[in-house]
Amino acid sequence: MSGKLQPTPEFLEWEANFMPVCVNDLIPYCERRLKPAFWEHIRDGAMDGETNRNNVDVYKKIRIRPRVLRDVSNIDTTVKFFGHTFASPIGLSPTGSVQMCHPEGEKVFARTVAKMNQAYMCSTATTVSLEDVAAEARGVPDYPFAKTAHIPNLFFQLYVFGDKKVTEALVKRAEREGYTAMVVTVDTPRLGRRLTLIRRPGELGKRVWANFETKDSDPTKFANKGGNLGLSSNFSDTLNWDSDIKWLRSITKLPIVLKGIMSGEDAELAIKAGVDGIYVSNHGGRQLDTIPATLEVLPEIARVAKGKIPIMFDGGVRKGTDVFKALALGADYVFIGRPALYGLTWNGEEGIEQVLNWLNEELRLAMVLAGTTSIKDISKAFVRHESEYWKL
Ligand SMILES: Cc1cc2nc3c(=O)[nH]c(=O)nc-3n(C[C@H](O)[C@H](O)[C@H](O)COP(=O)(O)O)c2cc1C
Numbered sequence: 001m002s003g004k005l006q007p008t009p010e011f012l013e014w015e016a017n018f019m020p021v022c023v024n025d026l027i028p029y030c031e032r033r034l035k036p037a038f039w040e041h042i043r044d045g046a047m048d049g050e051t052n053r054n055n056v057d058v059y060k061k062i063r064i065r066p067r068v069l070r071d072v073s074n075i076d077t078t079v080k081f082f083g084h085t086f087a088s089p090i091g092l093s094p095t096g097s098v099q100m101c102h103p104e105g106e107k108v109f110a111r112t113v114a115k116m117n118q119a120y121m122c123s124t125a126t127t128v129s130l131e132d133v134a135a136e137a138r139g140v141p142d143y144p145f146a147k148t149a150h151i152p153n154l155f156f157q158l159y160v161f162g163d164k165k166v167t168e169a170l171v172k173r174a175e176r177e178g179y180t181a182m183v184v185t186v187d188t189p190r191l192g193r194r195l196t197l198i199r200r201p202g203e204l205g206k207r208v209w210a211n212f213e214t215k216d217s218d219p220t221k222f223a224n225k226g227g228n229l230g231l232s233s234n235f236s237d238t239l240n241w242d243s244d245i246k247w248l249r250s251i252t253k254l255p256i257v258l259k260g261i262m263s264g265e266d267a268e269l270a271i272k273a274g275v276d277g278i279y280v281s282n283h284g285g286r287q288l289d290t291i292p293a294t295l296e297v298l299p300e301i302a303r304v305a306k307g308k309i310p311i312m313f314d315g316g317v318r319k320g321t322d323v324f325k326a327l328a329l330g331a332d333y334v335f336i337g338r339p340a341l342y343g344l345t346w347n348g349e350e351g352i353e354q355v356l357n358w359l360n361e362e363l364r365l366a367m368v369l370a371g372t373t374s375i376k377d378i379s380k381a382f383v384r385h386e387s388e389y390w391k392l
């Protein structure tokens with residue numbers, strides 16, 4: 001059990017018969033295994049968690065329309081993205097505080113995606129510095145990008161701070177370490193109302209500060225106090241299209257992706273602003289509760305952005321059929337947040353690998369059984385909203 005939190009004898013007895021075969025099987029494991037404050041922090045959304053629940057439940061409203069007799073002997077799940085060909089359109093969303101689940105934290109994510117040729121977005125709010133995360137990917141045996149300027153499998157998720165010097169220092173560090181794109185989270189001028197954090201503010205500890213505790217840290221050394229709430233009180237709440245996005249564009253040559261786009265209007269503004277990608281996300285329902293599920297807004301965003309700019313997507317993806325539906329409704333690349341943390345809690349590096357393998361295999365099987373052989377061919381024609389079947 002080295003590398004894990006200390007389990008109780010009752011837990012070990014239960015674990016002996018635990019044989020998960022899909023992402024949702026891991027939920028009861030994490031529930032039993034993690035410290036309650038950690039588990040609730042991972043599981044919950046903001047307030048009553050309506051958006052968080054809808055993110056998952058909404059997939060049930062979409063039916064896949066299978067086609068037959070189409071020779072599906074040769075399935076290709078690869079996708080090309082920012083100049084690199086990935087093994088599949090499934091990547092790891094940025095999540096902070098990963099040492100809640102495993103002592104090596106974000107390092108394990110970096111190794112896994114380098115090994116499996118998938119993508120990982122390293123958060124600003126990590127338990128391992130962005131330098132150590134990058135070194136971990138480069139250190140994977142036979143990794144083809146160990147010495148190249150950019151690591152195609154790693155993107156950096158940027159929180160924009162009120163203090164521009166802090167933000168700029170992070171951008172420069174991420175560039176220097178070879179991250180491939182700057183994913184700017186734009187749905188968090190303040191942290192959402194997360195009841196777990198408010199009830200037990202101290203229990204997560206300082207598990208978001210690693211990037212501000214290294215020798216390369218921000219030049220202003222802003223108050224290193226508190227956990228998530230302490231870090232987020234430094235986020236910029238004046239963030240806006242006119243000055244900030246232009247400013248970010250002027251300080252980095254890396255592709256810029258905006259994470260947290262939830263309307264066609266903002267997708268249009270993003271295209272006008274000249275960014276390189278948009279990322280449909282409601283932060284796993286952790287920001288404003290009662291906003292739509294991400295899958296619900298995907299069609300309106302695809303209408304203005306599909307083919308013009310890459311569309312990334314996350315929220316509630318737990319199965320290969322969920323990935324298939326998101327691709328059909330317009331996503332180009334789909335990410336998972338909580339499922340990666342579940343895999344890590346369960347079985348470290350092998351656990352995340354298993355989660356990605358399950359999803360990759362389930363996606364492949366969905367393609368076989370729906371009658372399509374390449375990711376780009378997964379179009380709207382393969383799905384219908386349940387209500388359409390009742391228009392008699
Ligand atoms: C524990 C946790 C920490 C997160 N930390 C961040 C973060 O640091 N930055 C960010 O942009 N999003 C963060 N998110 C949101 C995820 O990137 C992602 O949008 C969301 O988890 C996707 O939904 P899913 O968990 O249903 O897959 C976090 C989510 C969780 C569950």
Ligand SMILES: CCCCC(=O)C(=O)O
Pocket residue numbers: 096125208227228229231232283286
């Ligand atoms: C202050 C960092 C917050 C991490 C985050 O974005 C989340 O927990 O959803």
